[in-house]
Amino acid sequence: MGVEKFGPVRVGLLGIGTVGGGTFEVLWRNRQEITRRAGRRIEITQVADRDVDHARRIVADRARVLDDAAAVVADPAIDIVVELIGGTGVALKLVLAAIEAGKHVVTANKALLAMHGNEIFAAASRRGVMVAFEAAVAGGIPIIKALREGLSANRIESIAGIINGTTNFILSEMRDKGLAFDAVLAEAQRLGYAEADPTFDIEGVDAAHKATILAALAFGIPVQFDKCYVEGISTLQSTDIKFAEQLGYRIKLLAITRRRERGEGPHGIELRVHPTLIPARRLIANVEGAMNAVWVKGDAVGETMYYGKGAGAEPTASAVVADLIDVARVLTADPENRVPHLAFQAESISDLPILPMDDVETAYYLRMRVADEPGVLADLARILADGEISIDALLQREPGAGEDQTDIVLLTHVTFERRVNQAIARIEALPTVLSKVVRIRLEELA
Amino acid sequence: MGVEKFGPVRVGLLGIGTVGGGTFEVLWRNRQEITRRAGRRIEITQVADRDVDHARRIVADRARVLDDAAAVVADPAIDIVVELIGGTGVALKLVLAAIEAGKHVVTANKALLAMHGNEIFAAASRRGVMVAFEAAVAGGIPIIKALREGLSANRIESIAGIINGTTNFILSEMRDKGLAFDAVLAEAQRLGYAEADPTFDIEGVDAAHKATILAALAFGIPVQFDKCYVEGISTLQSTDIKFAEQLGYRIKLLAITRRRERGEGPHGIELRVHPTLIPARRLIANVEGAMNAVWVKGDAVGETMYYGKGAGAEPTASAVVADLIDVARVLTADPENRVPHLAFQAESISDLPILPMDDVETAYYLRMRVADEPGVLADLARILADGEISIDALLQREPGAGEDQTDIVLLTHVTFERRVNQAIARIEALPTVLSKVVRIRLEELA
Numbered sequence: 001m002g003v004e005k006f007g008p009v010r011v012g013l014l015g016i017g018t019v020g021g022g023t024f025e026v027l028w029r030n031r032q033e034i035t036r037r038a039g040r041r042i043e044i045t046q047v048a049d050r051d052v053d054h055a056r057r058i059v060a061d062r063a064r065v066l067d068d069a070a071a072v073v074a075d076p077a078i079d080i081v082v083e084l085i086g087g088t089g090v091a092l093k094l095v096l097a098a099i100e101a102g103k104h105v106v107t108a109n110k111a112l113l114a115m116h117g118n119e120i121f122a123a124a125s126r127r128g129v130m131v132a133f134e135a136a137v138a139g140g141i142p143i144i145k146a147l148r149e150g151l152s153a154n155r156i157e158s159i160a161g162i163i164n165g166t167t168n169f170i171l172s173e174m175r176d177k178g179l180a181f182d183a184v185l186a187e188a189q190r191l192g193y194a195e196a197d198p199t200f201d202i203e204g205v206d207a208a209h210k211a212t213i214l215a216a217l218a219f220g221i222p223v224q225f226d227k228c229y230v231e232g233i234s235t236l237q238s239t240d241i242k243f244a245e246q247l248g249y250r251i252k253l254l255a256i257t258r259r260r261e262r263g264e265g266p267h268g269i270e271l272r273v274h275p276t277l278i279p280a281r282r283l284i285a286n287v288e289g290a291m292n293a294v295w296v297k298g299d300a301v302g303e304t305m306y307y308g309k310g311a312g313a314e315p316t317a318s319a320v321v322a323d324l325i326d327v328a329r330v331l332t333a334d335p336e337n338r339v340p341h342l343a344f345q346a347e348s349i350s351d352l353p354i355l356p357m358d359d360v361e362t363a364y365y366l367r368m369r370v371a372d373e374p375g376v377l378a379d380l381a382r383i384l385a386d387g388e389i390s391i392d393a394l395l396q397r398e399p400g401a402g403e404d405q406t407d408i409v410l411l412t413h414v415t416f417e418r419r420v421n422q423a424i425a426r427i428e429a430l431p432t433v434l435s436k437v438v439r440i441r442l443e444e445l446a
Numbered sequence: 447m448g449v450e451k452f453g454p455v456r457v458g459l460l461g462i463g464t465v466g467g468g469t470f471e472v473l474w475r476n477r478q479e480i481t482r483r484a485g486r487r488i489e490i491t492q493v494a495d496r497d498v499d500h501a502r503r504i505v506a507d508r509a510r511v512l513d514d515a516a517a518v519v520a521d522p523a524i525d526i527v528v529e530l531i532g533g534t535g536v537a538l539k540l541v542l543a544a545i546e547a548g549k550h551v552v553t554a555n556k557a558l559l560a561m562h563g564n565e566i567f568a569a570a571s572r573r574g575v576m577v578a579f580e581a582a583v584a585g586g587i588p589i590i591k592a593l594r595e596g597l598s599a600n601r602i603e604s605i606a607g608i609i610n611g612t613t614n615f616i617l618s619e620m621r622d623k624g625l626a627f628d629a630v631l632a633e634a635q636r637l638g639y640a641e642a643d644p645t646f647d648i649e650g651v652d653a654a655h656k657a658t659i660l661a662a663l664a665f666g667i668p669v670q671f672d673k674c675y676v677e678g679i680s681t682l683q684s685t686d687i688k689f690a691e692q693l694g695y696r697i698k699l700l701a702i703t704r705r706r707e708r709g710e711g712p713h714g715i716e717l718r719v720h721p722t723l724i725p726a727r728r729l730i731a732n733v734e735g736a737m738n739a740v741w742v743k744g745d746a747v748g749e750t751m752y753y754g755k756g757a758g759a760e761p762t763a764s765a766v767v768a769d770l771i772d773v774a775r776v777l778t779a780d781p782e783n784r785v786p787h788l789a790f791q792a793e794s795i796s797d798l799p800i801l802p803m804d805d806v807e808t809a810y811y812l813r814m815r816v817a818d819e820p821g822v823l824a825d826l827a828r829i830l831a832d833g834e835i836s837i838d839a840l841l842q843r844e845p846g847a848g849e850d851q852t853d854i855v856l857l858t859h860v861t862f863e864r865r866v867n868q869a870i871a872r873i874e875a876l877p878t879v880l881s882k883v884v885r886i887r888l889e890e891l892a
Contacts, residue, residue, distance in 0.1 A: 142596025150588025321599030
C-alpha cells in the first residue's frame, strides 16, 4: 500500500479472552482503515494464552499461537506487548518484563495500574518505553486522552464519573422497576451485566481502581489506591431511590475526585466512590443502563462530559487498538517529548495529599425513622445547627392511620463529613429516633 | 524548572479579540500547570492586532505587540503561529505564509478550513509542518482529537452534532417558553448568545463549516463545503416544536454526516445540516441552551457522545492551548509519523462522493393544513404508498367548534428524500390540502 511509510509494527497479545478476542477481531477487520490512519500496518503476530486450543480457534492462521507469554515478551520480533490477562499477579510480572525488554506496553488492566502504576511507569520511563492504558477507564470512551491531551490547557477542578456499568445497570433497574437490590442483581447476572462473583463491581472496587487513575491524570499526583474511599451499592434501598426522586434527584454510583485548595479545612485531593444523589436534570443523571459517562470540569473549558460503553469486547478493543496506533506513531518521537504516562512530567508529580474522608466536603441526604411525637424536628434542627450544618430541604412522610412512626428525609448544604458523622451519632442517640440514619452523599455537579 | 527538557516554544498570536484574549490569559494563568504537562514552556512572545492599543491593554509587558501580522509570521524567532483573526481573506494569506515560512499553525477558523482546508493541509504537508485546529469545532470539547486519535480503531459510521450554540439556545428557549423564533432571537441578541448579524448561525452556515470538517476526519475524504446541504432554523415554527413534543421528540439543529455503503441507492457520504426531530429520551436531545454535543457511532466502540461549551473565550482557548501543547510535543517527532491533518494519510484520502440530498435516507415529520372532509387521509395514504413511504405515526387535531380545517401531522419511516419530495408535490396538489407541507427530517440516532 502506498500509505505505508514505515514497516509494520509487530504486536504480541497476551490473553485472548473477551477483550483480547475483540482486539484481535477489530484490528483485523479494520486493518485497511487503520493503515490509512496510522500510515503503517499494525499486526498481531503472536498470541499467548493458557488455553491454546481456544486461542487457535479465534486466531486460525493469522498469528502464531503459543502458551508461553514470557516467550512473547522476550521475543525481539515483538515491538509492542498488549497485556489483557488481568489481575495483579502474572500480569505485573509480564508487564515489567516487557518494559525491561524494551517493549512498549498497552494494557486494559485498571487494578494493575491503580495498585502498581507508580512502579510500572517509573520502570517505563527508565527504559524509554510507553505504557498506554486508554482501555483501563471507561472502555471505549477516550477519557484518558481527553484528560492528558484534550484538556491539557486546563487546571482540572473536578471529575465525577459513572465508570462501572454493572452498578449503573442495577441502579437504573431499581429505579425503573422499583425492585430491591438483590432481585436486580440476580437479573443482571442472568443477562450477563454482572459477574458470577460481582463483589468488585457492586462494592465499588472496580470504580475505585479507575477513579485512582483519573485522579492521578487530573491532578498530577501518584496513583494511590489505598487512599481511595470506597462504598458500594449493595446496601442501598429502593426507599431511598424513591425519596431521592421525589426531591428531584437520582442516585448513581459516582467516582469523584476534586482538587481543594481554597476555603477552610486542609488542602488536598478528594478521592471517593460512593452512591451519590445528583439533580435529575443534569445530563449525567440521565446516563442509564450499563453506559458510562465522565464529567470533567476545568478552569478554562468549564463543564465537559464523555459518554459511551464502558465495557464489552469491542468497545474495550476500540481503546486498546487506539493505543496501539498512538504507540506506533510515537515510535519515531523523542522519548523525552512524549505525552507523560500520568499526564504530567514524572519530575513534577505533586505531593498534594489525598484527604481523609473526615475532611471531604459534600452535601448529604439523611433518612431516619422517628416517633410521631412533637419536638422531634426541633431536636434534629438543634443538633444540625450545633454542628454548623444547614438544611436545604426536608421531607416528612405523614404517618398512616394508626401509625406512630414516620420517616424524615433531610438534605443538607455542603459541609464537612466529620461534622455530619458527629451529628449522626447524636441523632441516633435521641430516644425519638428509632433507626440508624441512612446517609447518602449528594453532589450538585454545578 | 526541573521539568523543562527543551527550550521554550515561542508563539506568535495573530488577533487578540475574544478568543485571542482568552488564549493569552489561559496560557499565562496556567503556565506552571502547562509546563508540568508539556515539559517545556510555551510562551506567546509576539501579538499582532490592528488595534494595537487594545492589544497592549491585554498584553501589558508580557509580549511584544505590533500591528503587522505578516512580520510576526516571517519572524525566525517564532515557532508556532496562532491564527485567531477569522474569515477567509487575510487569514488565508497569513496561514499560507506561515506554512511557507516553516511555522506550525494553530487556528480556530472553521470557515477557513471548510473552504480552503485541502490547499492549506497540502501546503503544510509539503513543508512538513502541522496545522492544528481543535478549536474549530465545538470549542473546548476535544472532538477533533477523539475522531483522529481516540476512535482511530473504528470504522466511523455516523456523526450527529449540536455544534452551534446560538441555534441550540434559540431552540431551547422556543420550546421552554413557547415563544416564536423572532422573539427568542431578539432575546438571544440581548443576552449576547447571538451576533448582531446572526445569519451565519441561524441559517446553519457555521454548523455546516464544522460538519464539513467532521466528515473529512471521520471518513477520510477531502473537505467539501460546497457539497454540504444547509438549512437553518429561521423558518421553524413553535407549532412544530409542540407537535414534535407530543410525539415524544425534540427539534435540534443537527449536523449529520454518515457513511452509506450498504443497501439500495448510491453509496457515499451524507453531509447535511438541518432542523431534526430526535427522540426526547436520547441524551443528546437533552443538551440545552448554548451547550454543544457531538454523538459519534463507530463499528467497534458503538455510541459515544462528547459534551461541553462550544464557544466563548476560555472554552475555545482551552482547545487552542491544547493544540499548542500537542504541537510542542510533535516538534521532535518524525514529520512523516504524525497524526495526519484529516485523520487519514494524505495519500489515502478517499474519493467516496458526498451524496446529493435526493439520495439521502432519513425519516420525516410532515405537517399540513387540510379541509375537515372525509377522504383526506385516504388520499394522503395513497400518495405515500405510491411513493413506497411508510407511515410510523399520525396525529390529527380535532377541529374546534365551527372550524372546517384541521392539522395533520405524519411521521414516516426512513426513506429517500427524493421520494418524499415527490410525495409532497402530489400532496400539495390535492384540493383538500390547504397549506404548504411543513417538512422536518427525523433521526432516531439508535
